[in-house]
Amino acid sequence: MGNNTETSTYDVVVIGGGPVGENAADYAIRGSDRTAVIIEHELVGGECSYWACMPSKGLLGPGAALAAAHALPGARERQSAPLPEPSAVLERRDTITGARDDTSQVDWARGAGIEVIRGHGRIVGEREVSVGDRRIHAREAVVVATGSTASIPPVAGLREALPWTSRDATNLVDIPQRIVVLGGGVVACEAATWLLDLGVREVTMVVRGHRLLPKNEPFVGEMVAEALTERGADIRFGTQFDSVHRPEVADTGYGHLHGGPAQVTLSGSGEVLEVDEILVAAGRAPATTDLGLGSIGAEESGPLRTDDHMIVPGHPWLYAVGDANGRVALTHMGKYQARVAGDVIAARAEGRNLDSPRYSAFADHSAVPQVVFTRPEVAVVGLTEQQARDSGIDVTVADMDLAVAGTYLLDPGYSGHAKLVIDRTRDVVVGATFVGAGTAELVHSATVAVVGEVTLDRLWHAVPSYPTVSEIWLRLLESLR
Numbered sequence: 001m002g003n004n005t006e007t008s009t010y011d012v013v014v015i016g017g018g019p020v021g022e023n024a025a026d027y028a029i030r031g032s033d034r035t036a037v038i039i040e041h042e043l044v045g046g047e048c049s050y051w052a053c054m055p056s057k058g059l060l061g062p063g064a065a066l067a068a069a070h071a072l073p074g075a076r077e078r079q080s081a082p083l084p085e086p087s088a089v090l091e092r093r094d095t096i097t098g099a100r101d102d103t104s105q106v107d108w109a110r111g112a113g114i115e116v117i118r119g120h121g122r123i124v125g126e127r128e129v130s131v132g133d134r135r136i137h138a139r140e141a142v143v144v145a146t147g148s149t150a151s152i153p154p155v156a157g158l159r160e161a162l163p164w165t166s167r168d169a170t171n172l173v174d175i176p177q178r179i180v181v182l183g184g185g186v187v188a189c190e191a192a193t194w195l196l197d198l199g200v201r202e203v204t205m206v207v208r209g210h211r212l213l214p215k216n217e218p219f220v221g222e223m224v225a226e227a228l229t230e231r232g233a234d235i236r237f238g239t240q241f242d243s244v245h246r247p248e249v250a251d252t253g254y255g256h257l258h259g260g261p262a263q264v265t266l267s268g269s270g271e272v273l274e275v276d277e278i279l280v281a282a283g284r285a286p287a288t289t290d291l292g293l294g295s296i297g298a299e300e301s302g303p304l305r306t307d308d309h310m311i312v313p314g315h316p317w318l319y320a321v322g323d324a325n326g327r328v329a330l331t332h333m334g335k336y337q338a339r340v341a342g343d344v345i346a347a348r349a350e351g352r353n354l355d356s357p358r359y360s361a362f363a364d365h366s367a368v369p370q371v372v373f374t375r376p377e378v379a380v381v382g383l384t385e386q387q388a389r390d391s392g393i394d395v396t397v398a399d400m401d402l403a404v405a406g407t408y409l410l411d412p413g414y415s416g417h418a419k420l421v422i423d424r425t426r427d428v429v430v431g432a433t434f435v436g437a438g439t440a441e442l443v444h445s446a447t448v449a450v451v452g453e454v455t456l457d458r459l460w461h462a463v464p465s466y467p468t469v470s471e472i473w474l475r476l477l478e479s480l481r
Ligand SMILES: Cc1cc2nc3c(=O)[nH]c(=O)nc-3n(C[C@H](O)[C@H](O)[C@H](O)COP(=O)(O)OP(=O)(O)OC[C@H]3O[C@@H](n4cnc5c(N)ncnc54)[C@H](O)[C@@H]3O)c2cc1C
Pocket: 015, 016, 017, 018, 019, 020, 021, 039, 040, 041, 042, 043, 044, 045, 046, 047, 048, 049, 051, 052, 053, 054, 056, 057, 119, 120, 121, 122, 145, 146, 147, 148, 166, 170, 187, 287, 290, 291, 321, 322, 323, 324, 328, 329, 330, 331, 332, 333, 334
């Protein structure tokens, strides 16, 4: 460090101003006179606000609304077109992301008493962080909340072809006529849904495994694949990219076509697909490289592992939350971890012990809820049947089509499925999966049942209202009596 180094001290230094970093800073200082700073090298609000959750759900909403209207006689007859109006959809997406202006989030942070420093944060020693020429000392804690970046598999010619990642797909400006999507996970399935909504003529999905959404119950991937195929997607299972050739490449910016047509050769068959754009949706890697972790003897890349207090073992001043720690890459779970980390930092600063469950992110292990906003929608929490069996639980299941008065009223031709995974010994629900329109709002009831370890005898008295989709709870419990 030269003589011009400016040093500042805060109680809490958070590297990364995504939704998770914001929450960690807020919870660590709220109601106290502690000080906190967020260091952010791009946009306060992070991936979720500008590139991931918010724009993707913005793109998916209009198609879902039209599908809901189309399912219902009386509304269907008033519908003049089957697909959303692309320019209005993109305009709404830009409104949702605030055209990537983070002023309101910076204002929120400052209003909450959190300072914001723009720049790249690096750990340079115990409790010490650098940002350019500045040096920042943390009295209580450094929190790593740097998120994750899209992974590009090492396929010959793929990186050179400048493929789209989820950042381009969520912020698309040009609508390709032909696109190939690599991957069969959540990003791939949601993106295929909105690309079809926007009128992309050919959507080909290249999936190395044999089903979509492989982390879920098998029927989930089957139902989503059937619906995407029915809408015109061409899904190739059991194959991957062997090589990519794109003669004309142009770095035109997010969401624009990155050059001329590309030829993608598939493994096994050797078939060549000619496409206008490639979307890589093959998972994400924690953003921990170039973070200076070597300076404290930690791995220079990969997830920054923590205990359930979100503390990095061996470094009692260092916390990692959100996508950066590799526990669960979901906004709501990262924010939950951030609430735990913030509470732990506050408790330790105030000399309180950490015995209460409030200071442990235990739900990460077996009670993670997620909604996948495909059509049909997928809503899950907890363990799949296989995961429960693998962990030695004495399992029974309730498994049936979702067909109750509430679903019939949404759509006379409604198609959906539901499954509960039960721990027979404890008589409690350990996992739930719902597929079908309107199931997103069902998942919190299942989450309460799983986290609350409510016995089935007791759950019987949680009577679902008539006529709602929640009535499936009654049918499932009846099947277990
Ligand atoms: C297309 C897509 C859709 C998604 N949809 C959903 C969804 O519907 N629901 C859901 O729960 N999850 C969703 N996710 C996952 C969700 O986006 C992430 O789990 C969430 O953004 C993680 O939040 P985070 O704060 O940990 O990281 P991020 O949101 O990635 O924020 C990290 C921040 O740290 C900054 N940063 C990184 N390194 C440094 C550094 N060294 N110095 C300074 N700043 C740094 C980055 O610029 C960024 O602003 C989606 C993901 C994708 C890709």
